[in-house]
Amino acid sequence: MGVTTTTASAATYVPIQTQTLGSSTGTVTFSSIPSTYTDLVLIFTGTTTSSNNEFIQFNSDTGTNYSDTWVAGFGPGASPNPDSGRHSNATGSYTGNNTTAQAIKIINIFNYANTTTYKTAITRWSSGSGSDYNAAAMALVSLWRSTAAINSIALYRAAGTYNSGSTFTLYGIKAA
Amino acid sequence: MANPTMTLIGTPVIVGSGGLTTVNFTSIPNTYTDLIIKASARAGSANWINISINGGSTTTNLLHLLDYNGTIYSQTYTPARLTVNGTTSNTFSNSELYFTNYTSSNNKSFSADNSAEANSTNVELQIGAYSWNSTSPITSITLTGDSGQTIEQYSTFYLYGIRNS
Numbered sequence: 001m002g003v004t005t006t007t008a009s010a011a012t013y014v015p016i017q018t019q020t021l022g023s024s025t026g027t028v029t030f031s032s033i034p035s036t037y038t039d040l041v042l043i044f045t046g047t048t049t050s051s052n053n054e055f056i057q058f059n060s061d062t063g064t065n066y067s068d069t070w071v072a073g074f075g076p077g078a079s080p081n082p083d084s085g086r087h088s089n090a091t092g093s094y095t096g097n098n099t100t101a102q103a104i105k106i107i108n109i110f111n112y113a114n115t116t117t118y119k120t121a122i123t124r125w126s127s128g129s130g131s132d133y134n135a136a137a138m139a140l141v142s143l144w145r146s147t148a149a150i151n152s153i154a155l156y157r158a159a160g161t162y163n164s165g166s167t168f169t170l171y172g173i174k175a176a
Numbered sequence: 177m178a179n180p181t182m183t184l185i186g187t188p189v190i191v192g193s194g195g196l197t198t199v200n201f202t203s204i205p206n207t208y209t210d211l212i213i214k215a216s217a218r219a220g221s222a223n224w225i226n227i228s229i230n231g232g233s234t235t236t237n238l239l240h241l242l243d244y245n246g247t248i249y250s251q252t253y254t255p256a257r258l259t260v261n262g263t264t265s266n267t268f269s270n271s272e273l274y275f276t277n278y279t280s281s282n283n284k285s286f287s288a289d290n291s292a293e294a295n296s297t298n299v300e301l302q303i304g305a306y307s308w309n310s311t312s313p314i315t316s317i318t319l320t321g322d323s324g325q326t327i328e329q330y331s332t333f334y335l336y337g338i339r340n341s
Contacts, residue, residue, distance in 0.1 A: 013182040018340045025286070042341075043210065043283065044221060073303075074251025075240030082241050082250040101307065102285045104276050126185035126287035126305035128256075137241045137250075137287070137305035170339040171181070 011141040016040075019081045023038040024049065024161040030170045031152040035113035036069065037115040037172030042153065046166025048098040051133055052159040055092030056107065056142065058134035058150045064089040070096070070146030072125075093142035096105070096125035098162075112150040119144040180338040183208070189333040195326035199319040201335045204278075206313055208337030211275040216268045217260050217331040219321030223298065224257035227273070228318040229284070229308045240304040245297050252327075254289075258319065259302045264294035267332065279313040 014037070017030055033040070048054075057066075068078040070084040087094050095105060105128045112119060144150075155168065189199050204211070219225050242259075243252050252316075260269040269292040278284060288304035307312070317335075321327050 013338070015181055016341045043276060050261075069247075071241065076252060078300075082248055083304035104274065104285045104287050106274060106287065124287055124289070124303065126285055126303075128285060128305040129283065129309065135252075135305060137303045139241075139303050148262045167283075168224075169341075171340075 012114060012170045012174045014102050016170045018167065021162055021169045023105070023164050026161045027154055028162065028168050029154040031151065033151050033170070034172070035149055035151070036119050037113070038111065038175040039173040040077040040109040040112050040150070041171040041173060042105070042107040042109070042155075043169045044155070044166070045143060046103065046127065046159055047100050047102055047163045049163060050099070050160035051097045051099045052157055053170055054095045054155060054157050055100055056095050056121070057092040057154045058144050058146070058155065059148055059152055060148060061144070063089050064091055065145045066090045066093045066142065068093045068140050070094065070138055070140040072136050072138035073132040074133050077132045084092065092124070092156070093121065093140075093144065095123050095140060096136060096138045098125070099130060101127050101134060101138070107148065109153075113152075115147055115149055118146060119150060147163035181194040183337050183339070185335045187270070190248065191327055191329050191331040193329050195319065195328050197326060198332050199327060202316045203333070204315050204317070205248065205337070206279045209277065209340040210338040211278050212315070212338065213259065213317065214336070214337040215271040215272075215332065216332045217258070217271065217327060217333070218268050218269070219260055219262070220325035220329045221262040222260065222320050222322040222325035223262045224259050225322045225327065226322055227258060228258040228320065229314055230310070230312060230316055232310070240302050243301045244275050245299065256306045256323070257334070258288060259290035259300045261292040261294040261296075261298065262325075263296045263298040267294040275314060281311045284308040284314060308341050
């Protein structure tokens with residue numbers, strides 16, 4: 001079997017949209033995502049009002065079409081620590097908590113525009129300050145059981161809000 | 177189309193004969209949104225390389241999750257560190273450090289993904305969460321082998337800037 005290689009000639013890591021919150025909100029949505037990229041990367045940095053769970057949802061699909069599996073190390077005082085878990089038949093994929101400390105989320109969404117396969121994502125949540133569940137190094141894998149091309153992404157919280165000043169940037173990755 | 181947003185900053189560090197005591201990225205421009213360091217490294221018998229931001233050493237907390245010899249555990253350390261393999265010769269780690277919003281006036285969070293497979297009993301797979309509790313922009317990042325160990329020849333370090341516009 002042969003391997004075909006290509007030479008990239010254009011930008012491959014392109015910002016699609018940045019949202020910097022001017023006021024607190026519980027949901028941030030990227031809509032009308034073009035289908036011209038290969039993969040997507042969503043970068044979050046900021047704080048929230050509480051440590052409640054956060055989720056990602058695609059194309060406004062509120063059906064029980066999501067699942068995820070996660071592993072995490074938490075701050076001192078958390079028990080059990082480390083810990084792992086999964087959610088099945090959920091209405092959104094879990095992406096960790098976020099807290100009042102500055103945190104990072106890096107969400108890689110693969111082959112998002114294809115209309116043949118279900119969609120998968122890998123998320124890294126990092127919050128290095130605080131104790132218990134306020135601090136975490138977490139890795140998650142997510143599945144959205146839909147063959148539809150992803151054209152919108154919403155990040156939302158089970159309770160509480162993202163604080164003003166939090167930043168969300170969606171990048172497109174081009175294979176060629 | 178938007179301008180290219182992932183840009184190599186400065187000259188990559190390709191460690192030559194004799195090794196290096198430290199790897200310094202200095203005078204980091206403030207014209208990017210995020211920073212990424214990609215590294216392939218080892219440092220003698222050391223199992224980690226310490227990370228210092230703006231010359232500081234005590235204000236960085238690390239939480240990391242490890243698989244060490246098949247046992248998963250979580251632990252906190254100061255200063256932050258980049259996991260390498262100190263047992264099997266000619267074996268280099270793979271690491272990525274991601275710094276978001278590095279010029280902001282908030283505390284700085286960053287993450288690390290490290291692997292140091294070495295076909296030995298001294299192996300670590302790490303995901304890390306870090307916080308540098310300072311309102312200053314990040315202008316320099318220094319990497320130093322633990323316990324005075326030299327960062328070895330053939331180690332490589334690349335610093336990239338990411339722009340969101």
